[in-house]
Amino acid sequence: MANVTQVIHKYLRHNKKFPLVFCPGCGHGIVLGSLVRSVDALNIPQDKVVVVAGIGCSGRIAAYVDFNTVHATHGRALTLATGIKMSNPELTVIAVMGDGDAFSIGGNHFIHAARRNVGVTALVLNNFIYGMTGGQCSSTTPFGAYSHTSPFGQLEKSFDIVDMARASGANGVFRESVFHAKRLDALLQKALSRPGFNLVEALTPCFTQYGRNNKFKTPVDMFSWLKKYAVPIEKYEKLENKDGYIPTGVFVEKEEPGLEARYAAMRDSLRAGKGGAA
Amino acid sequence: MSAPAKKKRKLMFALGNEAVAEGALIAGCSFFAGYPITPSTEIMEIMAKRLPQTEDGVFLQMEDEIASMGACIGASLAGRKAMTATSGPGFSLMQEQIGYACMTETPLVLVNVMRGGASTGLPTNPGQGDVQQARWGAHGDHPIIVLSAGDVPECLTMTVTAFNFAEKYRTPVILLLDEVTAHTREKIEIPAPDEFQIFNRLVPSMPPEWYKPYEETVRGVPPMPPIGSGYRFHVTGLIHDKLGFPTSRPDEVKGLNERLFRKIDRFFHDIQLVDRYETEDCDHLVIAYGSVARSAKLAVRQARERGVKAGLLTLRTLFPFPRIHVEPLLRHCSKILVPELNMGQISREVKRVNNGRVQVRTINRVDGQIITPSQILKEIS
Amino acid sequence: MTRKKKGKTKVTVYPAWCKGCGICAAFCPAKVLEMGPDGKARAVREEDCVNCGFCELHCPDFAISVEPADPEKNGKSAEDESPAEESALPAREHAGENQPG
Ligand SMILES: Cc1ncc(C[n+]2csc(CCOP(=O)(O)OP(=O)(O)O)c2C)c(N)n1
Ligand code: SF4
Ligand code: SF4
Numbered sequence: 143m144a145n146v147t148q149v150i151h152k153y154l155r156h157n158k159k160f161p162l163v164f165c166p167g168c169g170h171g172i173v174l175g176s177l178v179r180s181v182d183a184l185n186i187p188q189d190k191v192v193v194v195a196g197i198g199c200s201g202r203i204a205a206y207v208d209f210n211t212v213h214a215t216h217g218r219a220l221t222l223a224t225g226i227k228m229s230n231p232e233l234t235v236i237a238v239m240g241d242g243d244a245f246s247i248g249g250n251h252f253i254h255a256a257r258r259n260v261g262v263t264a265l266v267l268n269n270f271i272y273g274m275t276g277g278q279c280s281s282t283t284p285f286g287a288y289s290h291t292s293p294f295g296q297l298e299k300s301f302d303i304v305d306m307a308r309a310s311g312a313n314g315v316f317r318e319s320v321f322h323a324k325r326l327d328a329l330l331q332k333a334l335s336r337p338g339f340n341l342v343e344a345l346t347p348c349f350t351q352y353g354r355n356n357k358f359k360t361p362v363d364m365f366s367w368l369k370k371y372a373v374p375i376e377k378y379e380k381l382e383n384k385d386g387y388i389p390t391g392v393f394v395e396k397e398e399p400g401l402e403a404r405y406a407a408m409r410d411s412l413r414a415g416k417g418g419a420a
Numbered sequence: 421m422s423a424p425a426k427k428k429r430k431l432m433f434a435l436g437n438e439a440v441a442e443g444a445l446i447a448g449c450s451f452f453a454g455y456p457i458t459p460s461t462e463i464m465e466i467m468a469k470r471l472p473q474t475e476d477g478v479f480l481q482m483e484d485e486i487a488s489m490g491a492c493i494g495a496s497l498a499g500r501k502a503m504t505a506t507s508g509p510g511f512s513l514m515q516e517q518i519g520y521a522c523m524t525e526t527p528l529v530l531v532n533v534m535r536g537g538a539s540t541g542l543p544t545n546p547g548q549g550d551v552q553q554a555r556w557g558a559h560g561d562h563p564i565i566v567l568s569a570g571d572v573p574e575c576l577t578m579t580v581t582a583f584n585f586a587e588k589y590r591t592p593v594i595l596l597l598d599e600v601t602a603h604t605r606e607k608i609e610i611p612a613p614d615e616f617q618i619f620n621r622l623v624p625s626m627p628p629e630w631y632k633p634y635e636e637t638v639r640g641v642p643p644m645p646p647i648g649s650g651y652r653f654h655v656t657g658l659i660h661d662k663l664g665f666p667t668s669r670p671d672e673v674k675g676l677n678e679r680l681f682r683k684i685d686r687f688f689h690d691i692q693l694v695d696r697y698e699t700e701d702c703d704h705l706v707i708a709y710g711s712v713a714r715s716a717k718l719a720v721r722q723a724r725e726r727g728v729k730a731g732l733l734t735l736r737t738l739f740p741f742p743r744i745h746v747e748p749l750l751r752h753c754s755k756i757l758v759p760e761l762n763m764g765q766i767s768r769e770v771k772r773v774n775n776g777r778v779q780v781r782t783i784n785r786v787d788g789q790i791i792t793p794s795q796i797l798k799e800i801s
Numbered sequence: 802m803t804r805k806k807k808g809k810t811k812v813t814v815y816p817a818w819c820k821g822c823g824i825c826a827a828f829c830p831a832k833v834l835e836m837g838p839d840g841k842a843r844a845v846r847e848e849d850c851v852n853c854g855f856c857e858l859h860c861p862d863f864a865i866s867v868e869p870a871d872p873e874k875n876g877k878s879a880e881d882e883s884p885a886e887e888s889a890l891p892a893r894e895h896a897g898e899n900q901p902g
């Protein structure tokens with residue numbers, strides 16, 4: 143691997159104000175690094191990469207990277223990403239979303255994008271909370287967890303993003319924690335080089351809005367928690383007591399063509415006079 | 421717009437909705453995303469069939485109207501001419517994305533076939549209740565272009581116009597039809613594509629490193645490269661500086677907000693389209709749009725036959741409200757009648773422009789039925 | 802697993818970008834990094850660095866770079882960046898030609 147920092151710098155927009163807007167110890171910065179390294183490792187030209195982000199702390203990533211970047215509306219990143227990919231299938235389209243973004247307000251778009259199997263990589267930064275608006279619960283906030291809108295503990299159950307993606311028909315489903323950055327890189331690279339809709343869920347700590355209110359004393363504590371509890375699926379399966387552990391790794395790897403490829407094939411066959419679907 | 425290339429013209433017995441689809445294809449629309457809703461659905465069904473038979477056309481049925489708008493915005497950013505079509509409830513769902521398209525200066529065409537009533541209302545009856553929503557539906561101060569069409573041939577030409585304005589001014593354009601116009605079947609001649617002037621958005625000519633995506637230009641409309649063409653820039657719904665990055669510096673905030681208005685305001689003469697019928701010497705002016713204008717035309721003709729100096733101003737552009745065309749008529753008419761299928765949404769614009777000078781009366785029909793010529797005739801003779 | 806090679810790297814913390822989160826210091830397997838009185842991380846035992854790459858990959862603010870002191874003599878890869886998961890601490894691979902950006 144090339145000099146890590148140098149690679150990052152190659153892709154940062156240096157006229158942007160640094161350091162990043164994120165709080166100290168926010169995992170989002172690590173995901174940003176992983177995204178950049180993955181694109182670099184795959185040698186995808188910057189001009190051909192499109193990052194479509196939603197609204198949230200996670201969405202701020204878009205402004206920092208020197209790709210084609212679109213900072214969309216809250217929850218709708220995947221809809222724009224779909225329009226872009228279908229319009230120009232040559233592009234590598236990455237939708238960067240928060241958990242609230244992708245699975246609360248944007249949940250419907252997520253399941254349909256997965257069902258359509260449109261060739262977009264959904265990178266969901268799951269910090270179990272609404273970071274940007276100051277710590278309200280999201281659809282992934284764990285049962286019992288505290289937030290400003292569940293001050294007595296969350297009574298609702300949470301979504302498992304991997305299960306949602308799998309059930310919706312995504313071509314590829316991956317999860318990793320930012321503590322395991324190198325594994326995250328590998329999964330992201332895999333997702334970016336595969337056809338169809340691919341989900342990468344990145345478990346990323348938000349100490350400011352989640353950790354502090356849930357018995358973590360420092361950002362470091364949250365990394366220690368991920369280090370211990372985010373375990374590869376193979377290991378997870380063998381655990382006797384799975385309580386609190388989160389399986390990571392590869393959950394689905396199908397090779398179905400993306401919607402854009404199916405659409406192009408249909409167009410071709412119609413124009414050739416065969417008149418049928420792909 | 422039209423020229424005599426007669427031999428290429430195709431005769432068709434078409435619905436207003438079919439004419440919209442035809443117009444879109446002539447204008448170069450290669451992307452449609454939508455969600456079915458009466459009375460606009462035929463537009464999407466035709467696009468579903470026609471677009472995949474073109475070289476690069478894409479049709480998508482999305483999961484809702486928010487997604488439809490999102491997909492169109494994405495497509496437009498990627499260089500496509502994109503359109504969606506909807507009706508009342510779907511139009512409400514689209515509002516946030518319309519604001520985003522205004523802020524990001526993303527061209528697209530949105531056809532709203534108005535039905536009756538609020539909420540689910542009267543799905544299969546006409547209404548004109550979305551006029552002010554079309555202007556002000558998205559939050560925050562923003563300019564927008566709203567057009568209307570009243571018969572089948574107009575559905576075609578106004579759709580082409582909507583695309584031209586969208587591309588020329590980098591803005592979403594809303595085309596309002598009403599259920600009657602959309603579902604009336606009329607014989608129309610489909611003009612050959614080369615009979616129209618088709619406007620395509622300006623793309624930058626400078627090298628990418630010189631490109632400033634939101635720079636002031638003579639027209640106020642910055643050039644727009646398709647995503648992926650080598651000009652990497654940032655698109656955001658946040659107030660942004662000339663490079664496209666978020667800012668809250670008062671001078672930059674002001675600069676963007678004012679330019680967004682200015683790029684439309686400076687071109688009222690180009691954007692504000694009306695049709696005049698017997699208005700030169702009229703004393704009794706009718707101002708109408710959509711299907712109501714058809715009834716009004718008949719009523720004005722009949723009134724003239726009875727010796728009444730009646731005239732009709734049909735509004736093709738609803739917003740920016742065509743003040744420059746209404747104002748001169750106030751000098752010689754003594755009465756204005758504004759018939760509408762709502763409780764008075766354009767009449768308030770007329771009253772604003774009139775500013776108490778002449779008498780303004782309205783016909784407001786909200787029972788799901790059309791305004792008939794005789795209803796109008798009664799008021800002007 | 803390769804044996805650890807110490808003292809082959811230069812560890813630089815850029816204080817302007819460091820937000821003092823402490824992640825690097827907490828997880829550096831060789832205790833190279835410490836939090837200074839200014840609240841920022843600093844390399845206090847550079848010579849102990851085993852070039853595992855953890856700090857550089859995990860600093861959320863890109864405030865640390867680890868580069869080979871002797872560009873010729875690097876090139877071992879790490880299977881896993883989480884040091885405590887593995888008993889041996891492998892060295893990280895470097896493409897020696899690169900200079901810090
Ligand atoms: C339509 C709409 N509703 C609400 C908001 C306010 N809002 C901004 S970000 C956000 C939640 C962000 O949470 P998440 O998506 O998890 O991202 P994070 O900040 O945690 O990275 C909300 C509710 C908005 N911008 N738009
Ligand atoms: S609030 Fe949370 S998610 Fe947002 S920047 Fe701070 S730590 Fe990160
Ligand atoms: S990880 Fe980065 S930001 Fe955090 S203390 Fe270390 S150098 Fe500073």
Ligand code: SF4
Nearest residue numbers: 829850851853854856
């Ligand atoms: S590379 Fe590893 S050993 Fe060296 S300073 Fe960083 S974390 Fe410590």
Ligand SMILES: [Mg+2]
Nearest residue numbers: 240241271273
């Ligand atoms: Mg979140």
